[in-house]
Amino acid sequence: MSNIAVRVENLGKRYRIGAAAERHGSLREAIAHAVKSPFRNLRGLRDLSRFDGGERDDVVWALRDVSFEVKHGEATAIVGRNGAGKSTLLKILSRITEPSAGRAMVHGRVGSLLEVGTGFHPELTGRENVFLNGSILGMDRAYIEQRFDEIVEFSGVGKYVDTPVKRYSSGMYLRLAFAVAAHLEPEILVVDEVLAVGDAEFQKKCLGKMGEVAREGRTVLFVSHNMGAVTRLCTQGILLDRGTVKMQGRSSDIVSQYLSMGSEEGSQFVAADPARAPGNDRFRLRAVRLLDHEGDAMSTFDIRYPITAEIEYELLRPIRNLRVGFRLLSGDGTVVFSTTDMDEGKSHDSHRTVGTYVSRCTIPGGFLNQGRYSLSLGIDVPMVESVVFIDNIVSFFVEPTGGVVGAIPDNRLGVVCPLLPWTVESVAVEGGEARRREVAL
């Protein structure tokens, strides 16, 4: 018996996306189109599952020539941007869809968790759904009965277990669904972004359970955008990019490679066409960028390092007392702080002449907590006019790659996570006189 749990060789998966509908200008064309459309529709629908016409332009390869191996007992993360093929890969490995090319060898039973609560029926009670969902996930009845109390306790739905789940709050529903899934114990566990749903409490629970599974020595394939979870749970990683394997190796290397893959949409604002850039006849916004500590444009930042917001603009005419600033908002829209380039009392070169300028502000490392943030840009001449105000112009993520305090994985609540000075002194010690002692943390 080999030590390999999953071996993937030149795996490929293609989809037909279907050609876009054409437009017609006249009634005559529209009628002709309507008459012909059943035939075209038939061809179109039939072609969704056919590929014999050679390389057609509406064929996309979601995965192409993907090869890798996963050893038994390894927790492997699959990371990549949206559309990189992560979910397609998981679907093939969990037998939901079959590959179009290549092959995969899976040694051991696969339990897949692409969603929590698959098959939950709103009319059925919590108890009934535990059994239904469990059997859909591949548990047998005796096993579910044996673990039933444990599942209910883990979910915390308590006395509502005999209530139809359509009366549950969404949180309860999710917790019950996850509780069932958490008791799935196959040799190979395949998990998609299930942790992305639910509140912080729920996610913590999910991560804890995942960690437990990984430590038990089961093989785990884990897709997530949460780089903190990836580094914490997985030792190995695979980086997918546009359907191909870009890198395979230690998860920490994979994560840093992924983070440096740069900006996803939304983390940068660039006015491509100067004529239509935000502003007025005197001011034009050129770009807003977020840079990491090495000066690279990023969308995801390591919690430990500073983040620099860079605002580039052009003055078509001189402006006196121009003020450039922004509000930083957390994922739920709370304003974390507001800041401007006039804050420190000195109006930086308050009379700016015609030319291109860059205003920079650096948010210190170890200040923002993990999560999603966005930046609302405001540029004005105080008490005179508002030049530009754009809500949520760019957004970014802060990822807990190891925790603020160092190596200890840590999941603090709060919008910010500053390290503040503490002192500890003993005021009275049993069996002795009080000695003043200070401990700097």
Add this chain to the structure above:
Amino acid sequence: MSSAVESSAIPAREAARPPQLPSGEIPTLILEPTGRWPKIDLRELWAYRGLFFFLVWRDIKVRYAQTVLGAGWAVLQPLLTMVVFTVIFGMFAKIPSDGVPYPVFSLAGLVPWTYFAAALTGSSNSLVASSNLITKVYFPRLVIPYAPIIAGLVDFLIGLAILGAFMLYYGIAPAVSALWMLPVLVLAMMMTAGGVGSWMAALNIQYRDVKYVVPFVVQIWMYASPVVYPMSMVPKEYRAFYALNPMAGVIEGFRSVLLGAETVTWGHIGISLGVGAVLFVSGALYFRRMERVFADVA
């Protein structure tokens, strides 16, 4: 302070071997593009019987959820239809009923027909209705179109009980052969519903036209079956052809063994059984063939 710092300090549970995995061999699975005609894996279907049972149970459980009458609908549906048919076809149109009172004559046709129509409709729509399942988790897809076939039997049994009550009222005793013929007829009825249902379900996932076709097919099919009229009204020379409709043989067989109506030619029932079996097998094969693209086109 308890929630401020929460490390993942949940102790790993002692590695209890999960009981859902029979100890011993670890299966190796090769995933690659399959051929055009995949086999029907009966062993695997058997292994998933638990899931099948739960799907059936779910269908039964939610059928009359949040209704006032609940299972009363299973009683009322055939009963009300029987009243309507008796008035229109029995009294107004004066359709002959082989010497049996028309209400019980039509009810004997309606009970298998109502089952068939509901099972076929349920089966045809089952796959589309379960698209959230087939895109998220693996199991042999054939259990989906077959679940409504079994679940419908509950209503069918209720219907049979009503029919029994009517037979008692009219003093009609079933033939002894009902003991073994009834199971055969029920099986033929289930195979036909399951066969056509799996054809329709597989087509439906790719061509949603099926959703509009099915009610129409069911309606036409009812008039092509001896539900409101006896098979004896069909000219003799066409009866063998007529029996190609499996439900014709099933319904006539029902009346014959339960009401002792016209003695049917068993050859015709044989034809119906054969056609039912062909539909069932071909439906399963076609379903399996289309199965590999379900998750992609759903």
